[in-house]
Amino acid sequence: MPIKFYNTLTREKEIFSPIKKGEVSFYSCGPTVYNYPHIGNYRAYIFADTLKRVLLYEGYKVKHIMNLTDVDDKTIRDSQKDGLSLKEFTEFYTQAFFKDIKSLNIIAPQKFTKATDYIDEMVKIIEKLLKNNLAYKSEDGSVYFNIRKFKNYGKLSGLVLEEQKENAAGRIKKDEYGKDNIQDFALWKAWDEKDGDVFWNTALGKGRPGWHIECSAMSMATLGEQIDIHTGGVDLIFPHHENEIAQSEGATGKPFVKYWMHNEWVLVDQKKMSKSEKNFYTLRDLVDKSIDPIVYRFWLLMANYRTRVNFVWEALEGAETALKRLYNLCLELGSNVGKVNSEYQKKFKEFIEDDLDTPRALTVLWDVMKEENLSSADKKATVLDFDKVFGLGFADLKEEKIPEEVQKLAKEREQTRKNKDFSKSDELRKKINSLGYEVKDTAEGQKVSKL
Numbered sequence: 001m002p003i004k005f006y007n008t009l010t011r012e013k014e015i016f017s018p019i020k021k022g023e024v025s026f027y028s029c030g031p032t033v034y035n036y037p038h039i040g041n042y043r044a045y046i047f048a049d050t051l052k053r054v055l056l057y058e059g060y061k062v063k064h065i066m067n068l069t070d071v072d073d074k075t076i077r078d079s080q081k082d083g084l085s086l087k088e089f090t091e092f093y094t095q096a097f098f099k100d101i102k103s104l105n106i107i108a109p110q111k112f113t114k115a116t117d118y119i120d121e122m123v124k125i126i127e128k129l130l131k132n133n134l135a136y137k138s139e140d141g142s143v144y145f146n147i148r149k150f151k152n153y154g155k156l157s158g159l160v161l162e163e164q165k166e167n168a169a170g171r172i173k174k175d176e177y178g179k180d181n182i183q184d185f186a187l188w189k190a191w192d193e194k195d196g197d198v199f200w201n202t203a204l205g206k207g208r209p210g211w212h213i214e215c216s217a218m219s220m221a222t223l224g225e226q227i228d229i230h231t232g233g234v235d236l237i238f239p240h241h242e243n244e245i246a247q248s249e250g251a252t253g254k255p256f257v258k259y260w261m262h263n264e265w266v267l268v269d270q271k272k273m274s275k276s277e278k279n280f281y282t283l284r285d286l287v288d289k290s291i292d293p294i295v296y297r298f299w300l301l302m303a304n305y306r307t308r309v310n311f312v313w314e315a316l317e318g319a320e321t322a323l324k325r326l327y328n329l330c331l332e333l334g335s336n337v338g339k340v341n342s343e344y345q346k347k348f349k350e351f352i353e354d355d356l357d358t359p360r361a362l363t364v365l366w367d368v369m370k371e372e373n374l375s376s377a378d379k380k381a382t383v384l385d386f387d388k389v390f391g392l393g394f395a396d397l398k399e400e401k402i403p404e405e406v407q408k409l410a411k412e413r414e415q416t417r418k419n420k421d422f423s424k425s426d427e428l429r430k431k432i433n434s435l436g437y438e439v440k441d442t443a444e445g446q447k448v449s450k451l
């Protein structure tokens with residue numbers, strides 16, 4: 001079966017066929033390192049990671065780049081508030097991000113690119129856009145992209161072009177704005193006092209880049225002028241990705257990205273989780289409630305990346321119970337690893353190849369666990385195989401140390417069962433339960449695990 005992905009650009013599920021056979025060039029918009037990302041942000045990175053894992057599972061060589069936005073309106077504003085240099089400030093949140101993605105079992109990309117390391121590349125693209133008459137300098141020395149001059153402006157976000165471009169008067173210097181504010185956007189921002197000591201002296205003058213040019217430059221510098229996949233959350237479709245297309249294609253004259261893929265929102269009380277709404281949680285909030293961040297990954301996998309999910313603690317606790325159950329079932333399979341079951345693998349592949357249908361792929365995992373006609377060793381091999389895509393850490397599970405008291409009760413229970421004293425053995429089972437453990441009778445004998 002061919003792999004199919006939903007492409008935001010064509011608004012269709014398309015058969016995936018990379019530019020170079022067997023290889024995928026893949027760019028993900030990464031975090032703005034000005035604060036701890038909230039768990040809504042992590043949906044974007046878990047989605048990108050799942051996509052990468054599917055491509056690897058399908059045998060592709062994947063070159064994956066993720067940027068770190070370490071200079072923009074927000075990083076400058078908040079570093080000044082904290083009285084720190086931009087570098088010190090962004091480095092702190094970069095390290096926090098690295099720690100978080102580890103706890104979510106996200107495979108690090110080949111490279112994290114920092115925007116501040118690519119200023120020269122940004123300047124070169126802007127110079128090209130000036131030369132191609134797609135950009136102009138304003139009175140204060142800033143450079144803007146002229147959206148009326150770029151024929152395809154709006155093709156990704158589906159703007160009703162002519163009408164909106166006609167209405168689009170003036171220009172916007174802010175990095176972030178909405179569809180009701182379509183204007184010429186800043187490629188290069190001439191220095192002003194608010195920027196303090198954040199500036200570069202370049203051929204364009206003293207200033208700093210706009211946010212959108214950063215990703216065009218980093219993607220082209222690391223992966224080339226044309227790439228296969230570019231990801232981010234749906235709120236990046238406009239203006240960020242629309243502007244990336246305008247800048248990149250305006251400079252090279254070639255299609256920039258073949259497949260644009262976007263994850264939907266995490267909501268709270270049916271509203272987008274966001275810093276500005278102050279309705280957000282971070283991974284630290286999960287840890288404070290003794291919930292392993294990997295549970296959040298599992299919870300997200302239960303929904304397709306293109307559907308909105310409403311975050312409530314009860315749902316996460318439900319996911320925690322289910323994941324613990326899967327872990328226990330996996331531990332019960334023992335340590336022998338047999339052969340991957342090809343029937344189940346076929347079903348699994350069918351689902352993940354259908355635009356990453358992880359909810360249905362998870363049902364196959366449950367089916368394998370429940371299958372009675374498979375040996376434990378083959379089940380184990382199949383589970384570990386699927387986990388290359390899920391990334392839930394089944395290979396690293398450790399048998400829990402069962403407290404002595406529970407072990408003693410379990411031994412006693414085994415004896416009472418041998419003596420066919422079932423009412424006593426039932427009593428002992430209840431005692432074991434009350435201590436937070438459960439006991440199961442399997443073909444290989446009695447198994448004790450955490451409830």
Ligand code: AMP
Pocket residue numbers: 029030031032040041042043044231232233234235236263264265266267272273274
């Ligand atoms: P930012 O650091 O604001 O650029 O956001 C980082 C990533 O998180 C982007 O890909 C956003 O589209 C994504 N994002 C932001 N808020 C949410 C949310 N509530 N649900 C899902 N993704 C989000």
Ligand code: ZN
Pocket residue numbers: 028029030215240
């Ligand atoms: Zn970006």
